[in-house]
Amino acid sequence: MSRLQAEHLFMVFGRRPEEAVARLKQGAGRDQLRGEGTTAAVIDASFTVEPGQIFVVMGLSGSGKSTLLRMLNGLLEPTSGHVRFDGEDLTELDPRDLREVRSKKISMVFQHFALFPHRSVLDNAAYGLEVQGVPREERLKRATEALELAGLKGWEKSWPDELSGGMQQRVGLARALATDADLLLMDESFSALDPLIRRDMQDQLLELQKRLKKTIVFITHDLNEAMRLGDQIAVMRDGAIVQTGTAEDILVTPANDYVASFTQDVDRSRVLTAGAIMADPETAIGSTTADGRSLRTAQDVIAAAPATVDEDTPIIELFTPCSTSSTPVAVTGGDGELVGVVPRARLLAVLGEPMTPADEVADVPGLVKTGDESNGKGDAEGKVTAGA
Known part of the structure; x- marks a missing residue:
């Protein structure tokens, strides 16, 4: 069974969103709705993510990718459609049960590190477990193990302002890993980093994935990053997914001119196998x-x-x-x-x-x-x- 399923997701902001969804299904355009004061952020998005897979959602700013991610863990309730995680429909859960799922089964790693400056690296890595109510001794043990996985062994007692940007992002990754969540949602997690540090973090993620086999949804606007990380890649434009496939699929058989324009500058020799x-x-x-x-x-x-x-x-x-x-x-x-x-x-x-x-x-x-x-x-x- 697929680990995660998105089924015909729509996210509409503004007046009469349900009516707007009906019009979108009938062929109304995004620009037409915007002129009437309604924003269609995500339009009929469907995909599945298999266990242990890195599923990358790629698109330019405003394409709807971050909005889509927030629907996957219930931070935003879809205007229409369903999100199923291990067969359970998250869109049907009451707020209490949804919080339980988010705290124990789904972790997020954001673009900005969101570390607490008054907490040590170890306490920052253990924060998610603290929210879950895990006893201090156990959460510090698990956080220590997660920091080692993320390449930060020996930095446990340091403060966030003593770390470089790449190291701070590793703390954010360790915090997600410490919860042992089944699903990691990563929203532009490496885009604020310098190019060399960014590539190092990509290497770190791929190495971790070999060992941990997590299920990951990774958001990026960078095609080379998508090609490097993604087992499957969904390309978004104007709220809609215009192509889903492997890096090879998207490079060799782009679905349309828009996707082809993205891939024209990619070094095929390093992506294709x-x-x-x-x-x-x-x-x-x-x-x-x-x-x-x-x-x-x-x-x-x-x-x-x-x-x-x-x-x-x-x-x-x-x-x-x-x-x-x-x-x-x-x-x-x-x-x-x-x-x-x-x-x-x-x-x-x-x-x-x-x-x-x-x-x-x-x-x-x-x-x-x-x-x-x-x-x-x-x-x-x-x-x-x-x-x-």
């Missing part, structure tokens, strides 16, 4: 290498490949092997079996670079170029022959 672009291994089996070796089995392909990588390898690591050999790079699964190949032509195509005729020939299975390739002299007529 071998598994995302690989061809079926059958395309290499039965072909012949440039030096005449016949690739009859999967093991032949692996043996002849200039490199063997796993599916999660960034394609930037494929440039060198693809540039030194016309034989495809082999992609293997966890059991070492061949699951795909990455020919040079496919790598260039994904990066959007034009191919030369030589590139096209080099990557056609079963074909090799005639002529003396070592000295750059090909067949005078540019012939292509089947490899023996």
